Amino acid sequence: MDKNTIAGLVLIFAIFLGFSLYNSNKLKKSHDSAVERADSLYNKGQLEAARTEYRKALQYKPGSPESVEKVNEINAILQPQVASDTTAQNRNVADIIRQEDKTVITAEPQTDPLMLTGDFASAYTGTQDFITLSNSKLELKVSTKGGRIYSARLKEYFTFDSRPVILFDGDSTVFGFNFFTNDNRGIRTNDLYFTPYETEGYIDASTEQGKAVLRLYADESSYIEYTYTIEPDSYMIGFDVRFIDMGSKIAANLSTLIFDWQAYIPQMEKGRQNENNYTQIKYKHYQDEFDGFRERSQKEFEEAEIPTKLRWVAFKDQFFSTVLIAEENFSNGIVSMTNLDESTKYLKLFTSELGLQYDPGSTTSYDLKLYIGPNHVSTLQEYGYNLNELVFLGRNVIRFINRYVIITLFNWLNNFIGNYGLIILILTLIIKLVLFPLTFKSFQSQAKMKVLKPMVDEINKKFPKKEDAMKKQQATMDLYKRAGVSPLGGCLPMALQMPILFAMFRFFPTSIELRQEGFLWAADLSTYDSIIDLPFTIPMYGDHVSLFTLLMTVSTILTMKLNSPAQTGQEQMPGMKMMMYMMPIMFMLILNNYSSGLTYYYFLANIITFGQNMLSKRFINDEEVLKKLESGKKTPKKKSSFQKRLEEAARQRGYRPKK
Numbered sequence: 001m002d003k004n005t006i007a008g009l010v011l012i013f014a015i016f017l018g019f020s021l022y023n024s025n026k027l028k029k030s031h032d033s034a035v036e037r038a039d040s041l042y043n044k045g046q047l048e049a050a051r052t053e054y055r056k057a058l059q060y061k062p063g064s065p066e067s068v069e070k071v072n073e074i075n076a077i078l079q080p081q082v083a084s085d086t087t088a089q090n091r092n093v094a095d096i097i098r099q100e101d102k103t104v105i106t107a108e109p110q111t112d113p114l115m116l117t118g119d120f121a122s123a124y125t126g127t128q129d130f131i132t133l134s135n136s137k138l139e140l141k142v143s144t145k146g147g148r149i150y151s152a153r154l155k156e157y158f159t160f161d162s163r164p165v166i167l168f169d170g171d172s173t174v175f176g177f178n179f180f181t182n183d184n185r186g187i188r189t190n191d192l193y194f195t196p197y198e199t200e201g202y203i204d205a206s207t208e209q210g211k212a213v214l215r216l217y218a219d220e221s222s223y224i225e226y227t228y229t230i231e232p233d234s235y236m237i238g239f240d241v242r243f244i245d246m247g248s249k250i251a252a253n254l255s256t257l258i259f260d261w262q263a264y265i266p267q268m269e270k271g272r273q274n275e276n277n278y279t280q281i282k283y284k285h286y287q288d289e290f291d292g293f294r295e296r297s298q299k300e301f302e303e304a305e306i307p308t309k310l311r312w313v314a315f316k317d318q319f320f321s322t323v324l325i326a327e328e329n330f331s332n333g334i335v336s337m338t339n340l341d342e343s344t345k346y347l348k349l350f351t352s353e354l355g356l357q358y359d360p361g362s363t364t365s366y367d368l369k370l371y372i373g374p375n376h377v378s379t380l381q382e383y384g385y386n387l388n389e390l391v392f393l394g395r396n397v398i399r400f401i402n403r404y405v406i407i408t409l410f411n412w413l414n415n416f417i418g419n420y421g422l423i424i425l426i427l428t429l430i431i432k433l434v435l436f437p438l439t440f441k442s443f444q445s446q447a448k449m450k451v452l453k454p455m456v457d458e459i460n461k462k463f464p465k466k467e468d469a470m471k472k473q474q475a476t477m478d479l480y481k482r483a484g485v486s487p488l489g490g491c492l493p494m495a496l497q498m499p500i501l502f503a504m505f506r507f508f509p510t511s512i513e514l515r516q517e518g519f520l521w522a523a524d525l526s527t528y529d530s531i532i533d534l535p536f537t538i539p540m541y542g543d544h545v546s547l548f549t550l551l552m553t554v555s556t557i558l559t560m561k562l563n564s565p566a567q568t569g570q571e572q573m574p575g576m577k578m579m580m581y582m583m584p585i586m587f588m589l590i591l592n593n594y595s596s597g598l599t600y601y602y603f604l605a606n607i608i609t610f611g612q613n614m615l616s617k618r619f620i621n622d623e624e625v626l627k628k629l630e631s632g633k634k635t636p637k638k639k640s641s642f643q644k645r646l647e648e649a650a651r652q653r654g655y656r657p658k659k
Contacts, residue, residue, distance in 0.1 A: 126193030135205040147194035148175035160270040174262035180251040235373030243364040271527035278318040284311040290389040303336040327367035331355040394506040401503040421519025428604040443616035508598035525597035548599040555606035556584040
């Protein structure tokens with residue numbers, strides 16, 4: 001690598017850093033400009049226009065407390081009617097997080113007095129009561145307000161700071177239908193009060209099926225019915241919806257109902273950055289591919305309009321997911337993701353608007369399901385619907401290696417060993433032993449190249465001129481051939497091992513088995529290990545020092561130095577020495593916030609490779625290599641196709657070999 005290449009890499013890094021700073025500054029200016037316009041409109045009494053500008057400011061800086069307070073204040077003044085545009089209401093920022101006390105702002109809906117005389121009039125007022133459904137794995141609280149699941153707790157798991165794992169909780173969650181009545185009044189079932197039907201306040205499903213039924217009455221004979229069904233030892237919840245005699249109540253021109261689902265995703269792991277990287281919306285096309293927003297995306301806001309049928313939509317965290325499944329299909333959908341400020345206890349706000357075909361007959365039914373549980377490959381696979389796709393293990397070869405090799409070995413070892421640090425150690429040993437023939441071939445090639453180094457130097461002295469480059473190359477290739485050495489012999493075997501390294505990069509950060517499993521000084525192998533917490537944050541690196549990452553970096557430099565051209569007898573390219581140190585340091589900066597299980601594996605792999613290298617040297621006999629070279633001189637040389645192409649290229653340049 002020459003100076004120009006190094007300068008180019010430095011320039012690219014500088015441009016990337018400059019663009020990031022420029023983009024951040026641009027977002028700040030756009031936010032401040034929107035707030036300035038909004039304040040001006042507010043002072044002039046133009047409240048509708050001011051609210052629009054405050055909402056625009058929140059797109060540039062989600063969770064800004066000043067803008068949220070202004071929006072809520074204007075909402076209270078204007079008292080928006082429920083019949084206003086449903087799309088605007090779905091994306092209303094009334095449930096934005098307050099940063100000062102880290103609670104959720106919930107604007108109570110303002111009731112339109114006209115609604116008290118129409119359909120669903122009795123459902124606009126009521127008392128919020130709760131029905132609890134419980135089995136060995138889940139505890140669900142269903143609220144009579146909205147008939148929605150108010151909170152969902154996973155009994156077998158806890159957060160990094162020993163709190164219960166609650167995937168969503170509180171009035172910030174939206175879960176219900178939006179539609180218009182036949183007299184053009186907008187209905188949001190999420191804001192109306194349901195009535196329990198033959199349902200008790202606590203339903204124990206630890207030994208048998210439990211069921212909760214809630215009804216939203218338009219009149220005595222017309223209602224919407226939600227039925228939640230929970231089975232023993234299951235993460236899957238049945239969610240059946242029936243529209244009974246609603247044909248005369250719902251607008252006759254509606255062929256699709258919108259199911260509105262929104263939730264704030266709380267932080268549950270120690271490494272916020274790492275958890276945020278794997279927290280996204282995913283969805284499965286009906287009888288088609290799995291899709292969703294890209295993991296590790298740095299966008300503040302993303303939205304996708306899906307015009308085709310969907311099987312399910314998932315609000316996915318690093319290790320847990322809530323998935324809404326349609327037994328038939330959702331006709332279409334719109335999903336969005338908003339990144340939230342780091343000062344809050346929430347990572348992201350997810351929203352979805354899912355279309356369901358509506359037949360204005362006497363009864364319309366929807367067979368829906370909810371998976372509320374861990375992102376564990378085997379568990380997800382048991383429930384079908386291709387839910388196992390939620391655990392991203394890479395694509396093509398990488399996915400195959402993870403699914404059928406790494407996970408199989410990992411689960412097998414887990415049957416006999418309870419310590420995950422030891423499991424990773426044995427897993428690494430098995431992988432390195434299987435790959436040892438390739439590794440040994442690489443070491444063997446490097447050792448032979450070192451033996452041939454003096455002869456290569458003689459060839460270089462014999463052809464010092466640039467115009468003799470082809471002659472020098474031919475002579476060098478002839479030497480390698482007689483010695484039985486391939487120039488690619490050291491690179492190709494190592495390249496074939498790269499898929500394993502990439503597979504591990506995908507496996508460890510998404511492996512729930514490592515969650516909260518400690519080893520040595522690492523309290524949790526699924527997140528970073530910190531031996532020193534810094535009082536400041538270093539860009540790209542973080543606010544802590546990970547010992548496994550440091551050990552990985554040192555061992556990488558040691559291994560690279562051992563296998564460097566200078567050690568194997570090859571000519572070292574300019575700049576390679578700098579690159580030998582630059583690359584491990586770059587990986588140290590990147591992986592400092594990643595899973596300590598991953599950096600622990602890379603450290604073990606480096607140490608084992610170092611040991612295999614030292615062991616392999618005992619099997620390389622320099623005299624045998626030289627003896628083979630001498631015998632090759634006496635054997636008539638047969639030209640390879642590659643050598644023939646070199647000679648043809650030389651003839652085209654005017655070179656004629658001496659006979």
